[in-house]
Amino acid sequence: MNRSRIIGIATILVVGICLIAPSVALGQADAPIASGNQIDGDYGYGLPPMLSKDGQGVDDLIIILHWFMTALFVGWAIFFVYCLFRFRSRAGHKATYDPVKAKASKYAEIGVAAFEAFLLIGLSMPIWAATKNDMPSKDDATHVRVVAEQFQWNFHYPGADGKFGRTAPDMVDTVENPLGLDRSDPAATDDVYATELHLPVNKPVICDLTSKDVIHSFSLPVMRVKQDVIPGMRIPVWFTPVKEGRYEVACAQLCGNNHYSMRAEMVIEDDASFATWLKEVGIVEEFDEDELD
Amino acid sequence: MSGDHHHEPGFIRKYVFSVDHKVIGVQYGVTALCFLFLGFSLMMLMRWQLAYPGEEMPFIGNIFGEDAMPGGVMLPEFYNSLGAMHGTIMIFLGVVPLLVGAFGNYVMPLQIGAPDMAFPKLNMASYWVYLLGGIVMLCSFFVPGGAANSGWTSYPPLSNIATTGQTWWLFGMVCLITSSLLGSVNFIVTIIQLRVEGLTMFRLPYFVWAQLITSFLLLLAFPPLEAAGVLQLMDRLAGTSFFMPEGLVVSGVVQTQMSGGGSPLLWQHLFWFLAHPEVYVLILPAMGIVAEIIANNTRKPLWGYRAMIYSTIFLGFMSFIVWAHHMFMTGMGTKISAFFATTTMIISIPSVVILTALVISLYQGAIRFTVPMLFALAFLPMFAIGGLTGLPLGLPASDIHLHDTYYVIGHFHYVVAPGTIFAIFAGIYHWYPKVTGRTLNNALGYMHFFLSFVFINMVFMPMFWQGMAGVSRRLYDQTVYAHGDAVQSLTIMSSWGAWMLGLAQIPFIINFFISAVAGKKVSNNPWDATTLEWLAPSPPPHGNFETVPVVYRGPYEYSVPGASEDFHPQHVTTEA
Numbered sequence: 001m002n003r004s005r006i007i008g009i010a011t012i013l014v015v016g017i018c019l020i021a022p023s024v025a026l027g028q029a030d031a032p033i034a035s036g037n038q039i040d041g042d043y044g045y046g047l048p049p050m051l052s053k054d055g056q057g058v059d060d061l062i063i064i065l066h067w068f069m070t071a072l073f074v075g076w077a078i079f080f081v082y083c084l085f086r087f088r089s090r091a092g093h094k095a096t097y098d099p100v101k102a103k104a105s106k107y108a109e110i111g112v113a114a115f116e117a118f119l120l121i122g123l124s125m126p127i128w129a130a131t132k133n134d135m136p137s138k139d140d141a142t143h144v145r146v147v148a149e150q151f152q153w154n155f156h157y158p159g160a161d162g163k164f165g166r167t168a169p170d171m172v173d174t175v176e177n178p179l180g181l182d183r184s185d186p187a188a189t190d191d192v193y194a195t196e197l198h199l200p201v202n203k204p205v206i207c208d209l210t211s212k213d214v215i216h217s218f219s220l221p222v223m224r225v226k227q228d229v230i231p232g233m234r235i236p237v238w239f240t241p242v243k244e245g246r247y248e249v250a251c252a253q254l255c256g257n258n259h260y261s262m263r264a265e266m267v268i269e270d271d272a273s274f275a276t277w278l279k280e281v282g283i284v285e286e287f288d289e290d291e292l293d
Numbered sequence: 294m295s296g297d298h299h300h301e302p303g304f305i306r307k308y309v310f311s312v313d314h315k316v317i318g319v320q321y322g323v324t325a326l327c328f329l330f331l332g333f334s335l336m337m338l339m340r341w342q343l344a345y346p347g348e349e350m351p352f353i354g355n356i357f358g359e360d361a362m363p364g365g366v367m368l369p370e371f372y373n374s375l376g377a378m379h380g381t382i383m384i385f386l387g388v389v390p391l392l393v394g395a396f397g398n399y400v401m402p403l404q405i406g407a408p409d410m411a412f413p414k415l416n417m418a419s420y421w422v423y424l425l426g427g428i429v430m431l432c433s434f435f436v437p438g439g440a441a442n443s444g445w446t447s448y449p450p451l452s453n454i455a456t457t458g459q460t461w462w463l464f465g466m467v468c469l470i471t472s473s474l475l476g477s478v479n480f481i482v483t484i485i486q487l488r489v490e491g492l493t494m495f496r497l498p499y500f501v502w503a504q505l506i507t508s509f510l511l512l513l514a515f516p517p518l519e520a521a522g523v524l525q526l527m528d529r530l531a532g533t534s535f536f537m538p539e540g541l542v543v544s545g546v547v548q549t550q551m552s553g554g555g556s557p558l559l560w561q562h563l564f565w566f567l568a569h570p571e572v573y574v575l576i577l578p579a580m581g582i583v584a585e586i587i588a589n590n591t592r593k594p595l596w597g598y599r600a601m602i603y604s605t606i607f608l609g610f611m612s613f614i615v616w617a618h619h620m621f622m623t624g625m626g627t628k629i630s631a632f633f634a635t636t637t638m639i640i641s642i643p644s645v646v647i648l649t650a651l652v653i654s655l656y657q658g659a660i661r662f663t664v665p666m667l668f669a670l671a672f673l674p675m676f677a678i679g680g681l682t683g684l685p686l687g688l689p690a691s692d693i694h695l696h697d698t699y700y701v702i703g704h705f706h707y708v709v710a711p712g713t714i715f716a717i718f719a720g721i722y723h724w725y726p727k728v729t730g731r732t733l734n735n736a737l738g739y740m741h742f743f744l745s746f747v748f749i750n751m752v753f754m755p756m757f758w759q760g761m762a763g764v765s766r767r768l769y770d771q772t773v774y775a776h777g778d779a780v781q782s783l784t785i786m787s788s789w790g791a792w793m794l795g796l797a798q799i800p801f802i803i804n805f806f807i808s809a810v811a812g813k814k815v816s817n818n819p820w821d822a823t824t825l826e827w828l829a830p831s832p833p834p835h836g837n838f839e840t841v842p843v844v845y846r847g848p849y850e851y852s853v854p855g856a857s858e859d860f861h862p863q864h865v866t867t868e869a
Binding site (some may be wrong): 039041043044045046047048057058059061062065066068069072073076077079080083084087088089090093094095096097099100102105108109112113116117119120123124125127128129131132133149150169170172173174180212213214215217219221224225226227228230231232233235248250251252253254255256257258259260261263 | 368369370373376442443444448449450451454538539540541542543544545547553556557558591592593594596597622623624626627630631634635638641642645646649652653655656657658659660661662670673674677678681682684685688689690691693694695696697698758761762763765767768769770771773774775776778779780783851852853854859
């Protein structure tokens, strides 16, 4: 391949990229978020804000991993490019038949394996174990049932008695009773239904995840929480929000046509506001029922 | 076997219903390239909706009909169909048939000096069943509700309650799996039984080893998915509930027509028990192609040939016990996740060994930058990126944030697209002279390579940042989320990369067809290579070799000290 051809190709590339750049810039116009609510926090090209008491470990691991990966790749790439240049075919240069007797690659491989073992045993396993085993006591925590369905998140609060009322599939009504809550059950009388996840700040939260239809995934990017919601199973997750504001609940598992719109909002607020909200939502619920009767 | 030809077969037997491994290889190759382009086209359509959500598609928006794109705007159900079919077509109808059906079929028997595959009729059956599966998949676009739209992973209950396209998908998959099973038995027997005299297992080209291990993976991993596919068909058609728990309420309707008691997770286990070995089906033959081309173009024996083979065997075994790392987010506890995370870390070691061997093979070589070599070289850093980005996904804790985001999409596409598909291009440029007797045009080849290399990175590199920002995959419109809207510019960049990548394939397509009739004629061994396929005439006749070769040495005897030429083929009797 001669030099003029390389220059020709380079020109094509540069022109191509110049054509693309403006279209990329033009497409960046800020459209408002569909719900019309302002979402708090700075979102950009890096990790989203981290607002959970226990989420830092996940971030640290991701950051350490990426430094490790970058170091490996750069070191490797330097050797690669050096070889391409140094051992290019040219007049008077011959390949060497005998294999190079370098131990460096073996040490590098052992080093990589050892570091992977450290990442796994030293970092990942403790974080994962805490995520799975250290469930906060239910007495100190806000307890919410999260009921997923195509394409909506339903939140079920137990009310003052701390007990969730009975639910049954045949009582489900998509408009009036998405939870299928049996209001004749004494435990259900003070239960609260909401489509927004309100939580008090600095208090552990336990979410019991269930699904009415297909597999969903309960994703709270700012809490570093993600858990598949599997029909037929009740799976708990927990976290402790540390900053007030309005954030997003996403569905991370393809759940049907409008999967993309299966979004809810999570409001982290102080204890007083949370109590007020709970009361208001509860009243609205009862008021609605009176209206319907 | 090839000695009793009393009559020349007619046109149909020779070129259509042929039992010759070379004709079947070319049939596989051309069919799979068409599917590869189709799968890519589906993705180019999706990229419009992703970059400019809800906007009318220019030029071609109106040809898809009111059911898919009313007013030229893509519906979510059509988007989901495109996504599911892109994955299915690329993997099961494009890449695997190219690697195994085309390269395996064409090159492997030549490299072991065999006149054909061990079971030629089985080989023919494999192709036709594959084609049937492909046609079923294509037809599914035209059934009511469109093609399958539950992702290429088809997780129930969603797939169980999906439109008719899913049933067609399952029938198509049963055909494709059957085809792969027929092929894998054939490959194993051929490699074990039909090697010529002197060709011991450790004189086999690495490509043949890769095909052997791949065949074992196909043979052992596919039956569970075939069984799972039949179970899902029963769920959909016969009212069973293997994957359906009781008490489901879909759109407010209680599902009373089935008994329940099944488990959605059962499907995931059966699916990933196939689909993780499948990843190595996608990568091992690609490594095989790259190894052949690197040895040939560095003019030097491969470094660590035996270590590569042992690593490949080890990879094969390990690939069966890592599947649940796709399922960390299903509610897995500490013990099981510890097991699968550990096996996942262990399986990265043999991959590192193979990649290291390939890059050290460059050291003290005399590197010729031919078109196939450029693609093979590009495979190395691209596969390295794909492999490295697997680490944060293989550790359960970091997977919490990155699971089911664009990070995953970026990761596995780096392995399969600029990784495996570049290896496929390398293989096409490398063996084209053997298949046609003519060489592909160099200028078009270089143009194809450089443009593809830049644009394919422009497609996939932004996805790591999108994933880091927490954007879920499979979203019809990510701008509904604040964290998605913030990185929408990356989506636009990916989309433009994809469309430019599409344009970058034009030189290849032109080259591929024109060179078959007008390319420069070349000798039987244009690359000065050592392995047996280059002994056969180009193109090889029925029965492949004029006389049965005997092998005297290993596959990569390049630059032997004191020799007059810098390559010493396996079949040459004299010592260098």
